[in-house]
Amino acid sequence: MALLIALLMIVGAFGTEWSVKYNQQKICALKGSTVFMNGTFTHPKRLTVKETFWTIDPVPGVEPTDLSKDPDYSGSVKFFTDKQKHFSLKLSDVMKKDEHQFCFRIKTNEENIRWTGIPGVQLRVTELLVEAPEKVTDGQTADLTCKTTCSLIDPTFIWYKNGRPLTTKTINNNQLHLQTVSSEDAGSYSCAVEGSQHLRSTAHSLRVRYPPKNVSVSISPSGEIVEGISVTLTCSSDANPPEKIYTWFKRSASIGEGKTYSIPNIRSEDSGEYTCQSLNDLGERRSTALQINVLYPPKSVSVYISPSGEIVEGSSVTLTCSSDGNPPVKIYTWFKVSTPVGEGKTYNIPNIRSFAGRQHHRLIRYRIA
Template sequence: MKIWKHFVENVIMLKILQAAVMRSLRTAPPLPLVFLLMTAGAFGAEWSVKYNQQEICALKGSTVFMNGTFTHPEGLTVTETFWFIHPVKGVKKTDLSKDPDYSGRVEFFTDDQKHFSLKLSDVMKKDEHQFCFRIIKNVNKKRGWGKPGVQLRVTELHVEAPEEVTEGETADLTCKTTCSLTDPTFIWYKNGRPLTTKTIKNNQLHLQTVSSEDAGSYSCAVGGSQHLRTTAHSLRILQRPSQCPSVPLVK
């Protein structure tokens, strides 16, 4: 009976409080819309992670940087940040710096302006993954990460060119990649020495009216990664067949 009595009393008190709240709402002035928008932003909309590039093409053996910025609401603190690969929901994210495949090859950077960066050295073909930035906050150690991340593609250079050309003809040699590098400057070499007098346009070397002097070994590289030069390609120059002199007809 005592339990039932307390229950009835609580229901009565709840109805009294409900009536008081309704009277207060009818008499109180409406809240300004700007306050509601600021409140919504402070608890969610201000969280963001933005990458400068969502896809990067890098040369095998080179060093690549992945950069971006993040924001968070005032009053919250970021306690830890790191990078990981292969984001899968429900699967634990492994800090790349603790991954044996990346130990000694990765460095993480952040600053007071909320810029972040990943430096990956000695890029390998097996590094073709999606890289994501991870944030851990001070509120219940809540975690978040920037989706979809940065997709890394890895390529090598190789020379595409004919093996032989006849004197007097033209020849085009192309420095090929399997993905598009960011603003590359292509450098061409003949017999190990940089070419400066030939016509170079984008990733192509154009030989106009070739002669025997154009025979040799050609290779290419990208500015800033000259040590990653391609395997040399040998170009042979064939002599143009000599024409037989005209012989006057004997009557």
């Protein structure tokens, strides 16, 4: 109590000569940054300054503690005072626990005459936080905001997507504006303040909902498709939310559902155009057509004679071979009994004789390219 009365008497006697002026009395700092507190002071000329230091949250009637001797601050604070009575405090790697009132303390050559600059500098510590919708639908707009719990001084905000700076988007103060959102805008967004790029916000994941796109059909096995093998078609697409229904079409006819469509024993009649349609809650899209061309050896082989009906000795006769094959039949070989007699799709007998009528011309071999 005696000390308090003495201090009050000193204030009354020398109040016009004592002053502690801080350059800023409110500071908002980013967590992890370095903060400087500066100011100037004066004191009565008859007194000599013996010691200066910084303290936090001074309590009336209680001798303040030198911050540099506080175990919580000894490694993170540095004091500076010059002959022109300028003073400063450097506080490194500020944390939320550092939200205090920092005051400059002066001790003089007279034991009971001391001075504390009250009110001091109020420090608030903030982290950057990205505020944005959790998900947005393709075609809409979206605004992402870089928020703080206190007001930084003239900050210039920088935005990152998936760790890389964004330079092609509209940035207005602390807001990132996404106009006509597409699936390409999905990703992890964070923000920082210019000069403290290493102190980025926690990343925010932006999800974009969109209907199916990039719908395609693949076939297994790839390469030539030979009649009799098993074939599987697979539908692939990109969608968010994921695809719910896949529908398969052969030309315009629906033939099945599911991500895959199997043809266990493929036949020539299975040749044609196949597409799949992918559907989710936002829409549907069909793939481009996949053409299946089934290869098979000659079948349905038959021989036709012209003219038909009775064959008169001395007339001209043409035999024609007909068959179905894929790829088309390249070589036809004609046999009389077991003896080859010619090649080509047709075989002509220009002046038929009676012995020829008693023979049977038949096609017994094909070669396919």
